[in-house]
Amino acid sequence: MAKPLLEVSNLNAWYGESHILHGVNMTVGEGETITILGRNGVGKTTTLRTIMGIIRERKGEIRFAGKDMLGVPLHRTAHAGLGFVPEERGIFSTLTVDENLMLPPVVADGGMPLDEIYALFPNLHERRASPGTKLSGGEQQMLAIARILRTGVKLLILDEPTEGLAPVIVQRIGEVLKTLKQRGMTVLMVEQNFRFASRVADRFYLMDHGKMVADFPVGELPGRMDTLHKVLGV
Amino acid sequence: MTMIFGIPLQAFMGQLLIGLINGSFYALLSLGLAVIFGLLRVINFAHGAQYMLGAFVAMLMLQYFGINYWFALLLAPIVVGLFGAVIERLLLSRLYKLDHLYGLLFTFGLALTIEGTFRYLYGSSGQPYAPPPALTGATNLGFMFLPNYRGWVVVVSLIACIGTWLLIEKTKLGAYLRAATENPTLVQAFGVNVPMLLTLTYALGAGLAAFAGVLAAPVYQVSPLMGSNIIIVVFAVVVVGGMGSIMGAIVTGYMLGIAEGLTKVFYPEASNIVIFVIMAIVLLIRPAGLFGRDA
Numbered sequence: 001m002a003k004p005l006l007e008v009s010n011l012n013a014w015y016g017e018s019h020i021l022h023g024v025n026m027t028v029g030e031g032e033t034i035t036i037l038g039r040n041g042v043g044k045t046t047t048l049r050t051i052m053g054i055i056r057e058r059k060g061e062i063r064f065a066g067k068d069m070l071g072v073p074l075h076r077t078a079h080a081g082l083g084f085v086p087e088e089r090g091i092f093s094t095l096t097v098d099e100n101l102m103l104p105p106v107v108a109d110g111g112m113p114l115d116e117i118y119a120l121f122p123n124l125h126e127r128r129a130s131p132g133t134k135l136s137g138g139e140q141q142m143l144a145i146a147r148i149l150r151t152g153v154k155l156l157i158l159d160e161p162t163e164g165l166a167p168v169i170v171q172r173i174g175e176v177l178k179t180l181k182q183r184g185m186t187v188l189m190v191e192q193n194f195r196f197a198s199r200v201a202d203r204f205y206l207m208d209h210g211k212m213v214a215d216f217p218v219g220e221l222p223g224r225m226d227t228l229h230k231v232l233g234v
Numbered sequence: 235m236t237m238i239f240g241i242p243l244q245a246f247m248g249q250l251l252i253g254l255i256n257g258s259f260y261a262l263l264s265l266g267l268a269v270i271f272g273l274l275r276v277i278n279f280a281h282g283a284q285y286m287l288g289a290f291v292a293m294l295m296l297q298y299f300g301i302n303y304w305f306a307l308l309l310a311p312i313v314v315g316l317f318g319a320v321i322e323r324l325l326l327s328r329l330y331k332l333d334h335l336y337g338l339l340f341t342f343g344l345a346l347t348i349e350g351t352f353r354y355l356y357g358s359s360g361q362p363y364a365p366p367p368a369l370t371g372a373t374n375l376g377f378m379f380l381p382n383y384r385g386w387v388v389v390v391s392l393i394a395c396i397g398t399w400l401l402i403e404k405t406k407l408g409a410y411l412r413a414a415t416e417n418p419t420l421v422q423a424f425g426v427n428v429p430m431l432l433t434l435t436y437a438l439g440a441g442l443a444a445f446a447g448v449l450a451a452p453v454y455q456v457s458p459l460m461g462s463n464i465i466i467v468v469f470a471v472v473v474v475g476g477m478g479s480i481m482g483a484i485v486t487g488y489m490l491g492i493a494e495g496l497t498k499v500f501y502p503e504a505s506n507i508v509i510f511v512i513m514a515i516v517l518l519i520r521p522a523g524l525f526g527r528d529a
Contacts, residue, residue: 052423053423054419054423074419074422074423075422075423075425075426075427075428075429076425077423077425078423078424078425079425084420084423084424086420090417090420092412092413092416092417093416094412094413094415094416095409095412095413099409102406102409103409103410103413103421103424104424104425104426105424105425105426107425151424151425
């Protein structure tokens with residue numbers, strides 16, 4: 001396996017009184033694309049948000065590029081190299097497409113230059129001056145990904161990138177992820193669209209009841225279908 | 235003599251000017267309130283006290299250090315802004331997790347404390363603060379004499395309002411502010427120090443109030459009660475403009491100042507209540523305010 005970039009061990013997290021994560025263990029290697037699978041409500045989004053530092057009631061260990069992340073305040077997480085694309089996309093309605101794109105501060109060298117971003121997402125260039133929320137769902141998702149690519153983060157965390165999007169847009173996002181992979185970007189995502197995930201992921205984590213119950217490379221997928229059906233209920 | 239609607243032009247223009255000057259203060263103060271409410275979701279009841287502090291800091295700087303009006307116009311907002319930053323960091327920031335009502339109650343208590351302290355130290359009667367020598371006298375506009383200082387107030391407050399609007403709408407810092415108003419957690423996850431942004435915003439709002447206070451010192455008197463006299467009207471302006479709307483605060487401030495001035499010409503008895511009548515009508519027809527987005 002590639003050199004670990006993100007190492008999570010025995011991660012527990014709470015929403016107020018509710019104990020959501022019960023000892024999550026996972027490793028993401030440099031340049032890997034990892035997908036977390038699991039039914040609704042098992043803690044997939046919570047895992048991402050806890051790693052990102054948005055959920056602060058957490059215990060266990062999160063190491064990123066060898067650095068302990070548990071004590072790092074939320075506004076320093078991105079500077080350590082983690083970029084987040086939330087499930088709801090988080091496009092700001094009072095900002096134009098361009099302002100949305102330029103909003104996240106550049107945290108390290110090596111981010112994608114603006115002309116390459118526009119080459120990858122030509123729609124965004126055409127609609128630069130429109131308010132962010134006037135974009136279609138697919139364009140908003142692309143904007144949400146594009147603005148993180150600019151910043152030079154090492155790990156892209158995506159929460160359900162294809163949710164609610166038309167098949168042609170899903171395909172486009174798949175192409176974008178493959179391009180990013182070729183450029184060496186590490187990706188950790190939660191995805192319900194199984195077919196999409198199997199096209200882009202190197203490895204899967206299967207999650208149930210707040211912890212990882214299986215971990216396997218994409219090649220083992222056919223042999224794991226029984227377990228997947230059981231855990232995912234599909 | 236030229237008449238407008240049966241009123242001598244001079245009287246009409248005189249009241250229009252008074253309305254414009256009051257409107258300048260309404261605009262500056264409601265702008266600060268709107269900036270603070272937009273990001274912090276705090277209804278800053280201490281805004282009047284911060285306006286009063288601006289005037290007092292200018293007056294005390296002159297009395298004790300011989301610092302003139304021009305430097306005071308620069309320094310007093312910085313002093314009051316720093317005071318605001320300390321208050322936000324140490325006290326107000328602890329209340330964000332609670333209901334918005336606590337922020338309102340806290341700033342209300344803060345206003346009473348500041349005003350009470352100044353009333354104890356300086357009494358409740360006002361003290362004069364002379365306009366700068368360069369701005370004394372008046373200019374003959376042909377149809378009326380315009381006191382130079384009042385003309386200056388109108389111009390400089392307009393510049394401050396436009397400057398603040400540009401800061402928020404056209405700069406990167408402004409984009410952070412607008413984005414953080416919508417989704418502070420995500421902006422923070424992008425690597426922006428939102429708690430620092432909140433402190434700066436409160437300091438900016440307090441500084442704007444103090445700036446208005448220094449401008450007001452030569453027009454009105456410097457008195458511990460000058461803030462509480464004006465703040466209720468300013469809250470009405472904010473409600474009419476739409477809570478949190480920057481442009482709404484500016485335009486409504488001037489508009490209501492002028493409406494008040496013109497009411498003094500045509501029906502003086504109603505001049506003290508006209509703003510509140512307009513507020514009631516706006517609330518009935520458009521509860522989000524003239525420039526507010528319907529929530």
